[in-house]
Amino acid sequence: MFTSSTGRSVINVKVARILNGMDVNYSKAEAELVKASWEMFKKDSIGNALIFFKKIFEVAPDMRDLFPFTQDYTLPLEKNYKLKAHALLVFKLTGDAAVQLGEHGSIESLHPKLIDLGKKHLGYGVLLEHFVVVRTALLHTIEGAVPADWTAEQKNATTHAWSRAYDELVAVMQAEMDATRKAAEAAWRSDY
Helix, strand or coil: CCECCCCCEHHHHHHHHHHCCCCCCCCHHHHHHHHHHHHHHHHCHHHHHHHHHHHHHHHCHHHHHHCHHHCCCCCCHHHCHHHHHHHHHHHHHHHHHHHHHHHHCCCHHHHHHHHHHHHHHHHHCCCHHHHHHHHHHHHHHHHHHCCCCCCHHHHHHHHHHHHHHHHHHHHHHHHHHHHHHHHHHHHHHHHC
């Protein structure tokens, strides 16, 4: 779904850029678009969190198993407060990444948190494909949250800004997941 013309995953390209120290050239204007849309998103954060997770489970129903707080199928998603809280954390972290990119040109201050999240997500069994599904749901939710009176150009720029911020934070998490996986494989091989 999100691949470059060479067929490589956009997120894998971002991982390579992060690892090679390449500049992301994220503008302050992009950060401002994310901040403005985040404020609008928060006006109905519970409804938007629900839209976000419904989209994830619509695109990839099997991902429900990755979220322990969605295991109780008798509890409607609308009443699952942990689901809503998790969705808000995803949006807040992506928004923070956008602000950091706009103000400092990097998300370096978020690296410790993202590295920790990368390790945790590896332990949960999260794969690169899952990040792509979450990206799809995040952008779908953002597109629905921006005001109807925004121009197509404003909407597209906002979606693009969120997309870039999300890709950058996932790149750091994915790099950590890859490093942790390789270290575990090397340790396993050395034992045999």
